Amino acid sequence: MSIKLCDEEINAKLQKDGDSALHIAAIRGHLECLESLLENGAQVDLQNQSGQTALHMALSRGHVDIAILLLGRGCNSAIQDQNGDTPLHLAAEKGFFTIAQTICQLNIPIDIQNSQGLSPLHVAARFGSIEIVRCLCLAGANVHLKTNDGMTAEIVALAQEHKHIAVLLGKVKQEKERQKFVEQLTTLDIPLNRIKLKVFGSQDAGKTRLIQALQRPSSASSLNSLVESVSRRFSGSLFLSSSSTTQTGPPLSSSVHSNKGNQNNDCAFSSSTSDEGIHSATSSTSSTSSSAINSQQQQLPPPNRHKTWPYSNNTISGNNKEFKNGQQGIDIQNMSFTECGEFSVWNFSGHEPSHICYDHFVGNTDCVHLVVTRCSDDPQDEYKELLYWLNFLKGRVTPTEPIGHCGLMARRAVVAIVGTFCGTDSSSPFSPSSPSQPPITLNEAEAMMKTLKMRFETHFEIHPQLLLVDLSAQSDCKGLKELRNFLVKSRESILQRLQRPLRLLDPALLFLEQLREKYSQFPCVTWNYFTYLIPSEVNPLASDGHCRQLIQQLQLIGEVVYLRDECKELDYIVISPEWLGTHLLGTLFSNQFAQTNRTNGRLMFEDFAAAFPEVADTGDLLQIMETLQICSLVEPDFEFPAFITCNPPIDIWQPNRPQFLYAGLRIKPARGMEQTMQAIFPRIQVSMRKSMQDFQGCSKMLSGKMEALVRLIGDSVEVQIRGPSSMSNSAIYFLEDLTNLVEQTAAEVAPGISTERHFLSPKHLKEHRTNPASFTPEVIMEMQLNESLIIENSDGEQEEFTDVVCFGSTEVAGLLSLGIDISVAQLQPCTRSELAALLDPSDPMGRDWSILAVRLNLAEALPSVDSTGQSLSRTDQLLAEWAITTAGSASIGRLATILSEMGRDDVKQLLFRRVPLYLFNSTPQIITENNIVNNNEII
Template sequence: FPGVGEFSIWEFSGQIQYFATYEHFIWDISAIHIVVFSLKDTYETQMEQVCYWLNFIHTVSAEKEPIGFAAVPVHKPTVLLVATHADIVNSPRAFSGEYVSGVGSVVFHEMKNKRMFSTFPVLTWQQFLDGVHRDLNPLVSQDHLREITQQLHCLGEVVCFETDVLQDLIVIDPKWLCTSLIGQLLSHDSMDQSCLAGCFSFSHVQLYFPETDAVDIFQLLEAMDMCTHSPRGGMYEFPCVIHGEPVHNLWEVGEGARRNLVYGGVRMLAPGQVCPLPEGLFPRLQVCLRRCYQMETEEQQEPVILWYRGAKCNIGRAEAMISLSDDGKALEVVVRGLSDSRKETFRILEELMGIVYQVLSDVYPGLFLVKHVLSPSQLKSHDANITSYSFASILASQGEDNTLKPNDDRGVEESFSDVFCFGSEEVFSRASVGRDIHVSYLSTHTRRELCRMLDPPDPMGRDWCLLAISLGLMESLPQLDTSSSPQGSPTDRTLQLWGSRESSTIGTLLDCLKTLGRKDVVDVIMSEAPLF
């Protein structure tokens, strides 16, 4: 491409076992993402594939706060849609794009010329720093070198991995990482020789890479959160290649034992359920579960059992089941414990939810999941189809008798304390439910949607300004108005200022929006607000 300058090309395979690695290789806002689809496929297949990859790019490249005017992102990912096989279907095709390189590549090439690595092109940060001081510039500061390394990382010249366990790692040869290491290790030929549990032994990896110490390879892949130590000695577990089914009757218990158990759980799904969740989400979650609950339980049970799209954890006196729905659009977390340990069982569910949210924050910051609470009575009876309670259903029952009815023929009423905290009155007495939740607990995604809908001027005046007046902020209108600074959102400023009051609840906000006649905004809050 004459005149374009220097650029690098990264190709992402469509095979599922590689998906868990892709978030490591999408970095820079100036990158051009090319989504390729075949015109030979049916229209439905084309739409499904394109929507999946667009959603993936959005989830891994979401902008952080502050929220801009009308929630318009300052930096949008550049995406090109490219149709292939146009000659076969007699359809024209055309695309254009430009990649602009930055500065700092001279350091990378000099480092490669010095041959600071042999068959394992990976350095710790300290090795990289020492090499630059020894061979290039003894006066360069760590801060400046980190800035240059980040530029090289964004250009795809090197790949950097931050880790809490080991030192930060720098891969000097990304092609070796993606093609020689990941490409070969996760290929179908390699997986055929691994067990159904997705475990690789040191000897297995050493056979594929005889010139490199298998320990170094596992440490690199562990820093990428692709694998973790397996309970089986001398093995590493790769959830992204697990294809085994769960053990039969893994969640079954006798009728007598079931009477002494309390159940609870949540279902998490994306608003609208247009696309399946990213394929790399659940393998990353399985890695975190294995690391968090590696220790054996008192009963000497295996603490974590993993299978394709599923996991079972034995945590103290409780058990948890985490699974992905068959269509890949919903994540369910179910916990059960003894009736005399309701508070502890509630704590375990909250702990598991914290792990899920941490994975979402680290890997897919642009992915927002709505949380619905599952019916504990139906979970206890192991019904095939479990009723879930949304914020809207909870709000409808909150002003009555604080009981919920599943949508089934049995009509079993369930109290809020049973639904939310396993019947623990101690926990429920300290909790806020539905409309009583403080407005500060609205997610960034929900606030962004409110800004998109309320920032633009409304023909009837029902925008952020009238909302601020309804919330009692009339005297603060001059400081809330961001017309002179289009990068800020007046709606978000309004919510932050009003949210500084202890009495600012979601219920009060909903009442004000209903008075303004903004049912569209009310519907967004009702579908996305936290339950408790």
Template structure:
């Protein structure tokens, strides 16, 4: 202890050394010792805003009410400096909130004087006195007025009445009852009976169904105005098709006219109440193909019931294909969460039930009735067994196919279906937090807001919170408002949109306006039949379509806000920032640095002012590329390319994402310093990028996104980065749109690309990974021809090949969640030959962990635990290559191949960020470390054990 009574803990706390503080406290240092000024370690940490240390000391049960020489307690200091999280913690743990300091000030006086309104709300919520007076006889309200803090003064004026404040506080407490409703999200092809099923759930008979359907569709059609001056295009095509066969040999997916005029347009949203009194918010997703491009913004939450409809009178093959499409669609768009359970089952699986509509008596005559009252047949049982087995890791699929006849309210299947909804609703509500009492008042207030903003029911998040505080509850803090908006979304009352780029968030207070009126109109068959084939529109062009919207730019802002922000992985960021090749455009190297996946549109020229800006809508692109879009006169160029496909079994899932990929590519151009460096042309299902003398073509080819790149031989190093950047755009955008899809890279034969073969041979990922395991440089393509790895992946550049870290050298600690789930699904179940996780433990020298791993039972995957333990105990040797070799020894080639397909084929090792340059001949000046790798490559064998930098892959 020093002369001023300052202890080591005082010193460490004042200077922000959190590790020292933790060490001292754990060694027994007193957290309540005071120095000569009466200050504890907590006082000193707060005065210097070391919040982490303050929260740590509070968690160690220090005395929160000790006064220093000025009679300031820790909460006085936190209020003065605006340390909101500390004030909340102190209040939650019962700190004294009405204590006064030497100036007679309470914490509320100080917060009001300093203008910290969130802290004022927090103090008032826990009962701080609003009438206490300081030495000058001033209440906190008067202090706020004198310090020109009008918002705080207004807040304190509203809660002067204790009865009013009690009511406000009560509203911010959890309710005793659960949420009043949950969402039903209904998917299915057109004419699969979705609308009629919803009406039958409401207890309407056939006549009521007919009247409602006609009136609703009539109002929908009236609200949709066709553009007055647009070019007609008879040939309508789309890159999405739910009904398309998995045979994907055609590049274009024709978008036919709807089979009936009253098809669901966009997303219909409506509340319903069953005869049992159970409430639901029903979201009916139209089956028409063009709408699928934007559905990911409304799918992904697991706290709802997903319903897939098929027709009972369709052929079994059609039923299965449609159910499979929508199951894959949902799987791709629902983000899996940890921990991984036994057999690869993820936490919080989504609820799914498959309903066979149009189950007339003639259909049911071909079924048998089970003892529990369900109708079934051998085809239905086989289909449900297959679907449940295939999707059990991600979905809790109801075991029976529900046969219902929507025109018959006494249908036994309908009663069973309602009972399922009731039971599942109670299960979901049981796992959700209780809502705030404020929620009911807010729902009532929303009806007022909808009338006020009827023409354009969208307000900013900041304005929404201000309205809630001004007109509903002035004590609602930021955290209360966040809880409120989450609960409003869960019950289907609002849609929340985030715009990270402009840092403005929006609240759509009428979801059906966005889903049906806006999206339903812009992506309808009528609009697409007349839209400009160039896909380009200015905000003013929408005036005739939506005349009620006074500011068309507001609409285009919302359409350009339907996106998610993408964070670039360490692999790509390192690659882009450290590329040593000056011939590769600098602006192109940041292609992925700031990436957006807007839903429908992107400005053609971001430099234009708002009044002249023109937006490109790739979903409206129907123009065909010119015949010479990829001319055959570049025989002296080097060629390379790949096809990016969804994982096996998830075919047809990338088709609806391609317009979004085109938007993402267009957005990148806005980040370039010199737009002349890179040009982008786009047509239906195809885009072309040009940079310097390099060219790239990106197109939808069946279930794959195909990328081809070519350039002069001296630019071969730049070509690989060009290809990597474009592939990164495709992969990162797809992952953001559909996080549940694992993607595979199938490289294309450079020899065939140069010869312009219509269907070039390819190299599946398992072939390339097997080549790496064999430490060979040549690989055999799908046509049986041998080519060099450096030609296939690196455009023949050995300088680039020297910088690659092979996929087999990646640590197993960096396996993605889908990879781990697939391994768990394969290795967790007992194997007849004993080739499961228990033998794996022995092979990994982890036999001593078997009892502990086995004790977790069904809660956590045994395989996943072993992989994690192995990566911790053997970080140097726990690589993908070693793991695959062990799987091969066990005879589990299925698990090995699954891993081969889901791990990166290679990574770019860290490159020294120095003065490295390419000489005029294209040769790179490289370090001795890469000289070693190059010499090995020259010998014809690329050894995975060659010296390399550590992996830069980031999950």
């Protein structure tokens, strides 16, 4: 809208009450009109006959957006109307906290009294707006100011029965106390004193011993070295720690054995023991087997350090020796490492069942990650182990923008890879003077790290070297020194970029200690209660915003865990992370608790009451587990899909529906992200539990005459649907909803992974073939590009697209927007990162981003794009510019054609695997009580 008026016309008072055009626009809430008036010279502080400005009028009518605009244009917020009210009085009356906060930041008088002697503080106290009362007190409002009736704001609050406001005002009556509270809400000039160190690896990787080695003084005395050397020389295993520990000081040594036969095997990684955590849920044990048995165990091949999901029945039932005495859950301790500073160390168990809930504790990049592997004679085994953990971390870190050069994410996780081994200790009086030699050569280590860096550098800042640490050494080996140096630099770098801590943090930590004593049996409070406690017990001026800032800093230093419950919109603060990680999860996934599980994974209240007798209300405990999404309520029990060991019945999907239509697909993780869906599938079962019957690795659902089967097949989740031909339209929505639910759950658990839809042959599904043929995303997208309706499956057979995707329904097919027609603006950050990684580097034949710019008719944009250097991805900038300038033609199909013309079929194939194969234009659906979207044909 454009208005061209002279100053006299635009500021003329158009009505008897003296309202100008600006007043009228503010009253009516016409934002665009008001903007035009201001641009054409309207006087922002013009008053009507009641003394009100446009800002007064906007606030009186509740138009907050217009009030913010007027304040931004320099409106004088100290002007009083005929009643003596300023805009701040009106904001306090209406409870407009944002407006009050903005006015307080303008450094205008805030104690102006109206004709009744009421200041804005009096008004806020009268109308019960505690947030505005806090804001005014922080800004220096006079709490002793009296009205014409001689009432302070505290008395006004009591008169209106706002006791919580009266208590607040009573606490800040003394100026010295108020200044203390105000100062606590400012930031310090120094960084936080601690960040998290998260340690990952298999049960026998030596994580706990590595942590203890970092605690050890870098230069141990000769006496201590001798004592520790003798102790270790005769210990049964380096990876068994004492059941007691201290937070600082030298590492704990194993118990001493008199069996001399173990002298030559003291550093062996026993296949029957695991790397116990310092706070392990189970008590430590020591091996007392004879030297012959130990020798025989050493000759056995090392166990598979990472098994394939789903885990075996032995693991669940507690008969698996590898996990019998090992750590479960997460060991959490605050430690001070020699020469490295303070860390909150989170030692994640390698026990696979507990991996399903790690996403609640992994994903933040403001910490250091160590991936620990046990060096062996087979580097390929180590490489597979590292691939699993790095893929695990990559999947759980949310991609951040902007996309940097070659696809680098804006906030990459800091990662170092540590290889542990037991070598010959030259400092030991029982060993020769030859130096320790790791079982992996330098060339092997360099080659492995080069490959890992190429695969993961877009998401991780990976230390370039494999840090080899000899856990048998009594003083720092070279690898441990390099690790200390890495921790120092990484800690300093992370702390420098973090926001400086509030002065409120130290008083809050002291209060947390009291809170932990009070709630020692169940150290959890709701977020609402936490935001009540901090102002009530620590600082009365702390607002919800201060509480959010405080909780973020408490999480960064490892003092609390914030659990969000999206379904019930009720968030929890776990004030003792050790209780959650070690006691709750450690007990839940322990050998003893596994023995109480039923094959159907269902547990009663009594089971939890016996396992956690200290918790008064078992329902509260189960609520935390539901928030962690590891169980679901199945009246009267709770079902844990991770504990289900019963196999699906033989007749779960009988070939007795020859007249039914069949369709299905497999949801696979992106290539290179193997063993991802196994840890996610139990969470998928939790999401679907209200409407499905669960078995191990499999769930079945009935909806009217239609049936659905969702099961884990290798590294993919398979969804099959069958139903009568008369319900073909309903079946496609049924399939789409279940597929979306699987993909959504996968994205919530692992936002850093991309998934692909591989449709299955309806013909083969109807024939109940064990390995039905599939249609890859590339084949389906190529079919769309060629404007064909026939696609060829992996067995070379041709089928119609409508049969594969739409149950043969041409009506539903007409509602689809094909993948080739989707705009490039809808590409996800992970996909854009991968495209940048392929097109940003200079190509010997020129087939890179520069030629892409010419093909996209964006040659004129080359200088500006090139001027960003390597800070931003040139490819990503070009695609963004293309989507803006030619929105109508900037489609996936057009981009794929251009990539083919450039000879970059590798990029085109990647693009086809990452984009949606289709989207629904409209979905005439009804949401049932099962949360499954259906139409009227489905019961």
